[in-house]
Amino acid sequence: MPDSSDVASGAVVTLSGVSRAFNTAGGPVQALDNVDAIITRGRVTGLIGPDGAGKTTLMRLISGLLMPDTGSVNTLGFDVKEQPLQVQASMCYMPQRFGLYEDLTVQENLDLYADLQQLPYAGRPERYAELMHMTGLAAFAARLAGQLSGGxxxxLGLACTLVGSPKLLLLDEPTAGVDPVSRRELWEIVYRQVSKTGMSVVFSTAYLDEAERCDEVLLLHQGRLLGQDTPAAFSSRMQGRTWHRSLDEGVSKRALQHRLSQLPGVIDTTIQGEQIRLVMAADTAAPDEANLQATPPRFEDAFIAMLGGADTAAIVSDQQPVHIRTTDNDQLPVIEVSGLTRNFGTFQAVKGIDFSIRRGEVFGLLGANGAGxxxxxxxxxxLLPASHGELTVAGVxxxxAPSSARSRIGYMSQRFSLYGSLSVLENMRFFSSAYGLGRQQRKMRIDWACKQFELGEVIATAANDLPLGYKQRLAMACALLHEPDILFLDEPTSGVDPLARREFWHRINLLAEQGVTVLVTTHFMEEAEYCDRLVIMAxxxxxxxxxxxxxxxEAAATGRPADTMEDAFITLIHRQPEFATA
Incomplete structure (x- = not known):
């Protein structure tokens, strides 16, 4: 039976002295270290922390999928050690890679999860209709799950999780890799359930604007609980430490951000529109800068400050010049697209688009899931031939002649696509060999990558065993081993925590300042601010x-305010009448 004291107290989860370690090839790893916390019933609680902080481990302990080494976990009044089946029958857990069956239809997936959750047949039609309406999937009930867009x-994964109306819902980064429109729709569904049914929700996220919407936040770092409070309480501790610096005429945003990041006392800088946002260390005066204005703090500022800020100084000091291969026509576009079209049978995914990209430009390619x-x-x-149109890369x-252009290109895919069973060193050796580097140059570039991306301490670790942030570092290192002058980045920071994201963009900005051309796709709209130019596809x-x-x-001209790139993106997408059925 549930513990009556926990039920009476309104606690949905109680953690007391919880620790959990794992044995890995590199030795034991302490995932959680003596965590005490109470999660309140009927609220939305966020689990926030950098990669490897212990968020997923904590969720698996709450759900009874793992057992603590020490301490106790009480979920919905049940002791997880003694009553794991009762816990799992009363709650639902949506992991990062939710198990949809892609060769089943939307309806067949719902039927399967209704069976697994033992939903009575009599109540299914009404519940299905409610979930289909909430998710906007009613028109796609007969479509195979594998043919749906990412959003x-x-x-659909959320609908399958909710089919049994759980008392507690655990969501592990449910919006990673999802476009801003779908992301907002997902959270509308979640909050509707909380307000309508009193359901309790615990979720982890790499998007700190989502954390600001929580009733309460648990901040984890290296397995320890650093704090538990409302987002507003975390933000209030940063009063007097956050500033905006306006741009100077003729100075690029990247150059100004780089200069400001090197000033004493500055622990964080981000590009926000036509300004650079600064966060100062505690008890540090604002820098003596013209065009500097105080700005209200936000939760993300507190998160960065509590973790000590991103370590970008080492990136700057270790950066080596990139050897850009120039041509007689160096002022011409490095990438040029004219009438580009791609058909898949009778379906036209790309419809005759045109754009060009200049040398040293960071160019963003944005769009909702399924936009092309x-x-x-x-x-x-x-990687994919065009059906029609002209496509020139590096003058080729x-x-x-696609092979002639590939030697000039570095590519980092959306999903970690290196060899998981190979170690960090073995992956770098393989890719440097594939790029045709000689033995001496191969050794030099691998040494550079280990130093620049701080991979030395994990050099013998299998790629599959790396935290997400280190996987991203390794993928980028492999893409740069042959010193490409054009870099393709396909949602490179999807699911990556803000610290790793900042380090990543510092590297990209430095490469762009040296003349490397960067084409990036992203669903994280603050990253779009780092682009010199961009296109939005629909x-x-x-x-x-x-x-x-x-x-x-352009978004503001529609009559709706667009203070951020995310607001602008959603406004422009929603003016398309067919978007709702895309």
Missing amino acids: MKQK KSTTFRMLCG NLRE EGTILAAGTPHDIRM
Whole structure:
């Protein structure tokens, strides 16, 4: 039976002295270390922390899928050690890779999970209709799950998780890799359930704007609980430490951000529109800078400050010049697209688009899930042939000589695509050999990568055993081993915590300042601010193009405020009448 004291106290989860370690090839890893916390019933509670903080381990302990080494976990009044089956019958857990069956239809997936959760047949039609309406999937009930866009798959996964109306819902980064429109729709579904049924929700996320919407947040780092409070309480501790610095005429955003990040006392800098946001260390005066204004703190500032800020100084000091291969026509576009089209049978995924990218430019390719941007990206990389149109990369027509362009290109895919069973060193040796590097150059570049990406301490670790942040570092290191002058990045920071994201963009900005051309796709709209120019795709066409400022102004012209790139993106996407059925 449930513990009556926990039920009476309103606690949905109680953690007392919880520790959990794992044995790995590199030795024991302490995933959680003496965690005490109470999660309140009927609220949305966020688990926040950098990669490897222990968030997923904590969720698996709460759900009874793991047992603590020491301490106790009480979920919904049940002792997890003694009553794991009762715990699992009363709650649902949606892991990062939810188990949809892609060869089953939307309806068949719902039926399967209704069977697993033992939902009575009599109540299924009404519950199905409610979930289909909430998720907007009613028109796709007969479609195979494998044919859904990324955002629709996540909504189907959430519907399958909710089919049995659980008392407690655990969501492990449910919006990673999902476009901003689908992300907002997912959270509308979750909050509707909380307000309507009193369901309790615990979720982890790499998007700290989502954390600000929580009733309470648990901040984890290296297995320890650093704090538990409301997002507003965390933010209030940063009063007087956050500033905006306006741009100077003729100075790039990247150059100004880089200079400000080196000032004493500055622990964080981010690009926000036409300004640079600064976060100062505690008890540190604002820098003596013109055009500096105080700005209200946010939860993300507190998160970064509590973790000591991103370590970008080492990145700057270790950066080595990239050898850019110039040509007689160096002022011409490095990438040029004209009338680019891609058909899959009778379906036209990309519909005759045009754009060009200059040398040393960071160019963003944005769009909702299913907009055609991934197809465009794969054609630009030479991974997928175009059906029609012209596509030139590094002066080479990809339809005529794709192999000639690939030696100039570095590619980092959306999903970690290195060899998981090989060690960090073995992966770098393989890719440097594949790129045709000689023995001496191979050793030099691997030594550079180990130092620049701080991979030395995990050099013998299998790639599959790395935390997500280190996987991203390894993937980027492998993409740069042959010193490409064009870099393709397909959602490179999906699911990566803010510290790792900042380090990543510092590296990209330094490469761009040296003349490396960067094409990036992302669903994280704050990253779009780092782009010099970008295009937003919808239904296989270009919906909007220009600088980030141009995009915000175009959205504002519709009569709706667009203070952020995410607001602008959603405004522009929603003006497409067919978007709701895309």
